[in-house]
Amino acid sequence: MSTIHLGIIMNGVTGRMGTNQHLIRSITAIRKEGGIALSNGDVIMPDPVLVGRNESKLKNLASSCHIDRISTNLDECLADSHNTIYFDSQTTVRRAADIRKAIQAGKHIYCEKPTATTLEESLVLARLAYEAGVKNGVVQDKLFLPGILKLKRLIDSGFFGKILSVRMEFGYWVFEGDWQKSQRPSWNYRKEDGGGIILDMFAHWRYVIDHLFGDIKALSCIGATHIPKRIDEDGNTYSCTADDAAYATFELEGGIIVQANSSWAVRVNRDDLLTIQVDGTEGSAVAGLRDCKIQHRVNTPKPVWNPDIANPFKFMDQWQEVPENDKNENAFKLQWEMFLKHVALDDPFPWSLLEGAKGSQLSELGLLSWKERRWVDVPNLTIGGEKDEYSVKAAKS
Known part of the structure; x- marks a missing residue:
């Protein structure tokens, strides 16, 4: 039996959603259970570093969750080869810029949605991750x-x-x-x-x-x-x-x-x-x-x-x-386990940054429909090549 340690940069987990759902009820819960047990006897163990702007908050949160690593310097965390995954649950306006940095550093990406404040930026993130060959996913908790x-x-x-x-x-x-x-x-x-x-x-x-x-x-x-x-x-x-x-x-x-x-x-x-x-x-x-x-x-x-x-x-x-035939765990924890297996074992994970861009598209088109008081068509989204650029323009037309 061997343990697969995955270093995770967790940026923005001092917020309500990041603290409760992603840190306490997901990553900390997985660690308390001894990691994710695999069929061959191996274990995936997440090793988070909590990143944010308020060092005092980070220290208190890390102490309560029995986590050793905190940092107020994202660039240093991205430069550390032990950290293979970047997770972002910051406010939406801060998310895209730091995801770009993480992709450039070769980290696998997992993040909250919306992935960006505009469709164009969301598509750029999906394209950059695709071209960099990093694994990527978006929280789809519901x-x-x-x-x-x-x-x-x-x-x-x-x-x-x-x-x-x-x-x-x-x-x-x-x-x-x-x-x-x-x-x-x-x-x-x-x-x-x-x-x-x-x-x-x-x-x-x-x-x-x-x-x-x-x-x-x-x-x-x-x-x-x-x-x-x-x-x-x-x-x-x-x-x-x-x-x-x-x-x-x-x-x-x-x-x-x-x-x-x-x-x-x-x-x-x-x-x-x-x-x-x-x-x-x-x-x-x-x-x-x-x-x-x-x-x-x-x-x-x-x-x-x-x-x-x-x-x-x-x-x-x-x-x-409808009867409760199955035991249901926390929705965020279930998806975290799937993404960690995706990174460690290449298990399927269909909810990529492109799926996140589809969410941004729907938001943008909803705002456009409201502004212009009309029905709006929803074009298909792809990444790479002319189709991608066409989709961005079509969504704005």
Whole structure:
């Protein structure tokens, strides 16, 4: 038995998502388990170095996670041959420049999305990684949530028959920061700092829709800044320059229509913060983050519209829960394990920087649709050669 040590530069993990999901619940959890056990008896052991601008925060975080290595000098970490992987969970506006550096240093790339603030920059990163021959991947965490896995199982089984439509509802009320502290950082609401729900969430909706339902053909989107002013972390009032809600319709290649509402200014009256309802000729399902319920055609009630009498149906009681047949681990941890096996063993990992660029494309086209108040086609994306350049121009036309 041998241990494969993989040095990982983890840049930006002092933020909420980086700390909780990527460091504590993924890398630290893998280390506590003794690494990733392989079928031949070998073990993959991640060896992280925490990188950031605040040395005090890094020291405290490293101490709590029993990690020996920290640094405020990214260039030194990139020059260290022990570090073979570069991971980035910084704010979006900082991500692209440091990924470029890491590619130039020959590191394999794993990062959060959006990969950049523009489609053009996202495609450049994908192209540079491809030309450098480094392995690369983008976090696609929602694909590994228990509710989404159950929904995918239903689709693969043919449960729905012909899928007709999808309704996605995401969001919750983010407090303005005056009488209750906000649950999200203030940069999320400033366009100049890379904020905005379209830029943030459309990167998710792209891979969810692609993976579950098919390629997106066209979209129509309207955004809004419902809350014009908020209070930042220092107690100062600031103007919100980015969208905090988006209402979109996607037309897929196979004819499926997807409606997706995203909002940080909505109060939740549904089973979960994210729900995805799929309606098909043979049955329907509603998936949340962890649960999924179904209604087959033979169990579908037959309501008749009559506002003059009390509704005789308890619609919510007429759905069945999809059973928890598999043990589901943390979604981020599962994908980390897949990427580490991709680097060490060349196992498949389909969610490359090109997939990240597709998310940036959808965000950019959503903003364009909102600005010009029209439907926008979604062209195919490739990397390398004239097709790549054409795709960038087509997305902006």
